[in-house]
Amino acid sequence: xxxxxxxxxxxxxxxxxxxxxxFLRFYVFVxxxxxxxxxxxxxxxxxxxxxxxxxxxxxGISLVGSLVAAGAHYSEVSTVLGFxxxxxxxxxxxxxxxITDRMLKMFKRQERK
Numbered sequence: 001x002x003x004x005x006x007x008x009x010x011x012x013x014x015x016x017x018x019x020x021x022x023f024l025r026f027y028v029f030v031x032x033x034x035x036x037x038x039x040x041x042x043x044x045x046x047x048x049x050x051x052x053x054x055x056x057x058x059x060g061i062s063l064v065g066s067l068v069a070a071g072a073h074y075s076e077v078s079t080v081l082g083f084x085x086x087x088x089x090x091x092x093x094x095x096x097x098x099i100t101d102r103m104l105k106m107f108k109r110q111e112r113k
Contacts, residue, residue: 052096052099052103055096056093056096056097056100059089059092059093059096060093062085062089062092063086063089063090063093065085066082066085066086066089067082067086069081069085070082070083070085070086
C-alpha cells in the first residue's frame with residue numbers, strides 16, 4: 001500500500017468520513033481544479049453553447065443552495081455569507097443566459113426582404 005492509501009484509510013477509520021484530514025480536502029480541491037482546467041481548455045467552439053447552458057443549470061443549483069445557506073439562520077456570519085453567495089450566483093446565472101442568448105442569435109439565419 002502506498003502512503004496516500006494508508007492516509008486515506010486512516011482518515012476513514014478515525015472519523016467515519018473521507019474528508020476529515022485537511023490535506024485530503026486540499027488534494028481534492030487541487031485535483032478538481034486541474035481536471036476542470038484540462039476539460040475546459042479542450043472544448044471545441046461548436047460545443048461551447050450547449051455546455052454554457054448546462055453550466056447555467058449547475059449555477060441555478062448553486063443559487064438554490066446559497067438561498068438555503070442564507071435563510072438557515074445559523075449565525076449572522078452565515079447569513080451575510082449566504083447573501084453574498086446569492087448575489088454572486090444570481091449574477092452568474094443571468095450573465096450566463098445573456099451570453100448564451102447572444103451566441104444563439106449569431107447562428108440564426110437572417111430573414112430576406
